[in-house]
Amino acid sequence: MSSSLLDTIHLAHLPPSMAVHVAVYRDVQNAPFLRQQLLSANSEFEYAFIDASVVLSRTHALSAVFRAANDFMNGRLKSRNVHSEIVFSLNPTTNIAESFRKFGITDSTKDLLVIKVSVTPEITHDSVAAHLNQYVEGTPVPFDDETLSKIADVAKIKKAYKLGTLNTAPPNQANGTHDDGMKRLELSVLGAIALRGAT
């Protein structure tokens, strides 16, 4: 039942074979177990496990995937594999440990974003769906902006990207809107992802 919510996406400009599989879960019960698999480098669990509360939108998550995939294809990974690189790509600085602390799954994670890239032909929508279905104890929800906006902790995101002073509230003029502010926040976050590591 839950497998049907796994979203399989072909990102523009990536090779057709490189499908991206994304699932979102709420009320996750076994975060410590999932995190342990990562720590023990269990290859069965090579995923990007992301704390969904620090994800603003679909575009935000997929931008990190795009960056990681491009670095992967150019032989420029800074972490173990493309999936750890996705978590790292969310981070505005080049500190990998920090990126996992801020964006990765923690023992207390309740809302989880899972990403898997088809880097080999064996990784398919069905294989990923079945595996997640078996091991993630949580309520699958759709990977869309509406859902993500409910989960997102905007204050935490601003802090993670050092955008504390960015005004996302409606400006004092009547014409500015909340949407404008959120759009600006999202673009600022995308810019930070794109520029990470630039010297």
Next chain:
Amino acid sequence: MTTTYHPPPLPPPFHHTLTPNLTTTSPIPMELITQGAEAHLYKTTYLSPATPAALKIRPAKPYRHPVLDRRLTRQRVLQEARCLVRLVREGVSVPGVLAVDWDLNSNSNSNSNSNSNENGNGNENSRGEGQGEGNTGSEDNGTEAKAGNGAWILMEWIEGIALKEVFRGWEASLKDNNRDENTAEEQAAAAAEERVKALLRKIGVAVGGLHRAGVVHGDLTTSNLMLRPTPSGQQSGKGEKVEGDGDEGEIVLIDFGLASQSIQDEDRAVDLYVLERAFGSTHPRTERLFGEVLEGYRGSYRGAGSVMKRLEDVRMRGRKRSMLG
């Protein structure tokens, strides 16, 4: 003598874009919009086919010494991206940055040409660096004395038309008008001139907003000023003063290829001077109205006054330039 020009092949990952795509539904468009001096601008998409995006590729410049070229290309693409990111944060109307690659490897083109995914892994291992956690070092190993292969930046797509076209259209209409005592025509012409003046003031306000945010553009021309239609007609620029007339849209500044972060009066004044000269050379018949731009600029932020004073000095220097150095 003159041969047909073929743009250089697209850098990774965009070389996948044009290859026939068997698994996805539709091919991703990649349309060459302009060959600027420094870059090729393509209209394409980002992440999903529904999101239009501008891809600016800076190919390596074979006329330049490779070391100098790599230094400049990388410096500029990063400077451009940094300015844009800063301006977005400050709420200035510019295209947001979606993705950047500031240092394409000379070998990456051939390596990732096929869509075999193992290539990436192989490269990674051969590099053998940056694997450990907590690596805070720079991302680019081996920058020295190696020829680069250009860079790219993917940005938000800005709808609308360049002001160059707007003013050209206006100047063309001036030429058509014969100076008969036709009052209706004259009135229409006067109204058109008022709209142009309002637009010029809006340009001044936009440039002021840019300067207030601590960035100078470095290449202000009417090609780099876009008029983006406002969605509903009721909204105007974010946080900018609403102008009464000529409100056909919002001014969006584009092409920050020569921009830099600066709050120096001198740099700001040179920005204005470059724009003034661009009007002189590109729109000789609009040049006389350039005062309106300065009028809009004057009121746009604290500090505009001293920049305007500095502009006089910069102009004087310009006029003297026909002397021996």
Next chain:
Amino acid sequence: MIAIGLESSANKLGVGIILHPDDGSTPQVLANVRHTYVTPPGEGFLPKDTARHHRAWVVKLVKKALRDARVTPRDIDCICFTKGPGMGAPLQSAAITARMLSLLWGKELVGVNHCVGHIEMGRLITGSTNPVVLYVSGGNTQVIAYSSQRYRIFGETLDIAVGNCLDRFARTLHISNDPAPGYNIEQLAKKGKTLVDLPYTVKGMDISMSGILAAIDGLAVQYGLNGPWNDEDETQNTPASDEENARPTRADLCFSLQETVYSMLVEITERAMAHVGSKEVLIVGGVGCNERLQEMMGIMARDRGGTLHATDERFCIDNGIMIAQAGLLAYKAGVPTPLKESTCTQRFRTDDVFVKWRD
């Protein structure tokens, strides 16, 4: 029609005679003679001394030009001279000579803008109809394109001219001024290998060069390369193997200066071409002889699907024939200069000239 042209705006004194056949066929250069005031290494040319040189030589050159062209004063239709821009005292040499000849021979005068002279001669020699022009010399650095009867300046130097930058660095290094400091820098640069980092200043279509000159002068002093050469200097090129401690040589500095400055010039020219949508580029002015600059510009033009037009030292370097050519075009279009107005001026912008002879 036949015109004689006199040029004396800097350290070259030139006299040229041009024929525009009545049947409208290609103009012919009947004479093009020049004499250059050359100073010792480490010294620039001063206005007073330069003017003295020009006064001493001008009659000889006019006579030689008439002999070369096999014409008599009676055959000549107008006398063209450089009105400006340039150095005051040297400019006066040609202006006074032209006035004297005008009264002596009873011929009309045409005052010519020096920059327009370069452009018109370049167009004539290369056959390029409507190019973007890079005008680079000791006193000027401009990117020019024609539009509605003006040669409009799209970009220029914000401080010193490129030739001036090269000349002054040649002085720092005590490089010979014979035949020209720029020429000798070019020869030395061919032996350079290592690129040193120099400021690279492009602002829109304008450039700035004073920072580069200061930086490279500083490097020359730092590595003890300024001032007169010792005998062993020329052989003592640092071994290139030890890259860490490699001290730049004079050749490296010349190489780096050329690579940096010419990149800037090509860049702003390309910007202007992109801006006006032109595919032709023409290089004029003394620095335009530089083969590396021509090579770089050629690559740029090729990559844009365009064409480079350049001339050799006979026409690149200041000469009298270009003044005759531009003057005769103006004369035929009906713009002679009355004696009263036959003055010269140090400041005379290219875009001040009303180009009556073009559409």
